[in-house]
Amino acid sequence: MVVTTDVLVVGSGPAGAGAALLLSTLGIPNIMITKYRWTANTPRAHITNQRAMEVFRDAGIEQQVLADATPHHLMGDTVFCTAIAGEEIGRILTWGTHPGRHGDYELASPCLPVDIPQTYLEPILVRNATERGTRTLFSTEYLSHHQDDDGVDVDVRDRVTGQEYTIRAKYLIGADGARSQVAEDIGLPMEGAMDIAGSMNINFKADLSPYVGNRPAVLYWVIQPGSNVGGIGARLVRMIRPWNEWLIVWGYDITQPPPVVDEAAAVAVVRSLLGLPGIDVEITGTSLWGNNEMFARRLHHGRVFCAGDAVHRHPPSNGLGSNTSIQDSYNLAWKLAAVLRGQADPSLLETYTTERAPVAEQIVTRANRSSREFVQFFEVLGLLDAKDETEMAARIEERKANTPAGAAKRAALVSAMELKHYEFNAHGVELGQFYESAAIVGDGSTRPEPARDPELFYEPSTVPGSRLPHVWVGDARHRVSTLDLAPMTRFTLFTGIAGEAWADVAEKVAQDLGVPLETVVIGPGRAVTDLYYDWARVREVGEDGAILVRPDKHIGWRSTSLPGDPYRALRSALATILGRA
Numbered sequence: 001m002v003v004t005t006d007v008l009v010v011g012s013g014p015a016g017a018g019a020a021l022l023l024s025t026l027g028i029p030n031i032m033i034t035k036y037r038w039t040a041n042t043p044r045a046h047i048t049n050q051r052a053m054e055v056f057r058d059a060g061i062e063q064q065v066l067a068d069a070t071p072h073h074l075m076g077d078t079v080f081c082t083a084i085a086g087e088e089i090g091r092i093l094t095w096g097t098h099p100g101r102h103g104d105y106e107l108a109s110p111c112l113p114v115d116i117p118q119t120y121l122e123p124i125l126v127r128n129a130t131e132r133g134t135r136t137l138f139s140t141e142y143l144s145h146h147q148d149d150d151g152v153d154v155d156v157r158d159r160v161t162g163q164e165y166t167i168r169a170k171y172l173i174g175a176d177g178a179r180s181q182v183a184e185d186i187g188l189p190m191e192g193a194m195d196i197a198g199s200m201n202i203n204f205k206a207d208l209s210p211y212v213g214n215r216p217a218v219l220y221w222v223i224q225p226g227s228n229v230g231g232i233g234a235r236l237v238r239m240i241r242p243w244n245e246w247l248i249v250w251g252y253d254i255t256q257p258p259p260v261v262d263e264a265a266a267v268a269v270v271r272s273l274l275g276l277p278g279i280d281v282e283i284t285g286t287s288l289w290g291n292n293e294m295f296a297r298r299l300h301h302g303r304v305f306c307a308g309d310a311v312h313r314h315p316p317s318n319g320l321g322s323n324t325s326i327q328d329s330y331n332l333a334w335k336l337a338a339v340l341r342g343q344a345d346p347s348l349l350e351t352y353t354t355e356r357a358p359v360a361e362q363i364v365t366r367a368n369r370s371s372r373e374f375v376q377f378f379e380v381l382g383l384l385d386a387k388d389e390t391e392m393a394a395r396i397e398e399r400k401a402n403t404p405a406g407a408a409k410r411a412a413l414v415s416a417m418e419l420k421h422y423e424f425n426a427h428g429v430e431l432g433q434f435y436e437s438a439a440i441v442g443d444g445s446t447r448p449e450p451a452r453d454p455e456l457f458y459e460p461s462t463v464p465g466s467r468l469p470h471v472w473v474g475d476a477r478h479r480v481s482t483l484d485l486a487p488m489t490r491f492t493l494f495t496g497i498a499g500e501a502w503a504d505v506a507e508k509v510a511q512d513l514g515v516p517l518e519t520v521v522i523g524p525g526r527a528v529t530d531l532y533y534d535w536a537r538v539r540e541v542g543e544d545g546a547i548l549v550r551p552d553k554h555i556g557w558r559s560t561s562l563p564g565d566p567y568r569a570l571r572s573a574l575a576t577i578l579g580r581a
């Protein structure tokens with residue numbers, strides 16, 4: 001038996017279900033197979049950043065995600081303490097909730113970060129993908145594949161019946177997670193190491209509203225010497241649902257046998273970290289997982305593409321995994337659609353690696369660095385060289401002392417907390433992805449020198465390769481984001497009233513190349529007005545210039561003014577992006 005489709009997606013995690021959803025939204029026939037009978041069975045990813053939310057907005061599922069998510073204003077009062085009901089060591093306002101940073105986030109995007117556990121997000125992605133045309137096959141396992149010049153034969157096993165059969169697809173996406181068989185089968189060049197540290201989760205239910213409602217956050221770090229064997233007792237109490245469903249995470253030495261935690265032991269750990277010996281606790285599960293530091297230098301081979309953890313594997317620090325996985329699929333989906341429709345040359349697909357492999361390296365490096373930087377916090381507290389738990393506890397107490405050592409500790413804690421902005425407020429990392437590839441036509445300009453730290457701060461720009469800057473435009477009754485005006489179903493050309501001539505030119509280019517391309521003129525009396533004059537401030541081109549936005553909202557080309565032959569300029573740019581020059 002051979003089943004055929006255009007794209008076969010292996011995996012229904014954020015990368016796979018994201019890819020299936022985007023392909024179906026673009027009208028590309030696809031099948032998604034996934035090994036298990038349902039979606040993720042542990043909460044895993046949760047911090048959902050603005051860029052991922054923008055993808056959901058473009059796919060028309062933003063409201064569904066918001067309905068199931070914990071909103072931004074409840075995410076950020078991240079606490080460091082000795083127990084949830086115990087003493088605080090410090091707090092840091094995170095994920096853009098500090099009043100001094102909130103504006104940066106508001107200005108950068110029509111969407112704010114939210115918290116949605118993977119157990120809630122994946123069903124939304126899968127449901128919408130399936131409703132829009134994806135044929136979703138649960139309990140179906142990828143076994144192997146063979147590709148030729150025209151397609152890929154993928155051998156799969158139905159895990160219910162045991163039956164093996166072949167799916168013939170034009171393209172294969174391996175979104176099968178950190179232990180990707182697909183990535184291994186195509187021999188992607190990987191750098192780094194897997195399982196560099198072990199982590200244990202305990203999921204539990206308990207009403208903690210009296211202890212956290214005044215300082216709402218997703219993450220509560222508990223430093224409690226003696227709360228684990230042989231370590232400094234640092235554990236994370238993570239909110240799953242406010243404020244009665246939680247997850248405890250702690251690291252263990254992966255070279256040793258994993259901790260064995262039965263129900264009674266789990267209850268004892270929970271009560272101790274909460275500092276509430278008599279609280280009612282329901283343990284809902286325990287699990288083990290490994291921390292990795294690995295990325296692929298190449299993300300595809302021929303007709304087979306890998307996305308998500310298959311090509312970037314790292315700890316949860318910075319909350320980048322699921323977000324980047326969804327963004328991988330956003331980069332790939334429109335390119336596959338353009339090639340499958342004959343609008344682009346297959347060489348366009350090479351740019352998936354060129355554009356996304358540097359992002360994979362960047363986020364793996366950042367997440368592991370953030371994880372290691374926690375050491376400074378423990379060092380400052382004096383925990384690393386303390387000989388036993390009693391000494392650790394005394395050293396934590398020392399921060400209260402009216403002594404030179406106490407004062408030094410307090411001062412050092414200030415800078416140790418500062419460093420955590422690179423994990424919890426790394427807006428530039430989250431939003432500042434920039435592409436250089438054959439699908440970006442440069443204009444000789446370089447990105448403006450960053451005025452502020454580029455990891456912490458996102459700076460809008462229209463230099464080709466940048467993400468289209470968000471500003472609000474509209475009319476007296478409605479306001480929309482510039483991002484809303486450039487949907488993934490087409491290319492979009494932005495110009496001003498003095499550049500209206502671009503509209504006819506774009507129509508002709510669209511016809512000639514057979515590619516969907518619409519012009520948006522921003523100005524009074526036109527489709528949208530520059531309500532706050534913000535577009536004039538960020539566009540970096542003259543009013544008669546033009547900005548060509550790709551379906552993934554990255555700028556593919558720009559012209560600072562209306563040239564003598566705008567048809568030739570635009571046609572050449574679009575043809576180059578599509579690999580047809």
Ligand code: FDA
Pocket residue numbers: 010011012013014015016017033034035036044045046047048118140141142143175176177178181249289307308309310315316318319320321322323324325
């Ligand atoms: P993922 O692993 O999610 O999915 C793989 C899919 O492939 C599954 O559907 C599986 O069934 C399927 N599969 C595997 N082998 C198969 C086979 N042979 N045949 C068929 N199907 C197969 N990220 C983030 O952005 N923000 C955050 O806050 C966090 N927090 C976080 C906390 C914790 C505790 C963990 C462990 C991880 C995070 N992450 C995160 C990371 C995030 O969970 C991770 O990056 C994404 O799940 C990756 O998504 P993928 O779709 O690539 O793989």
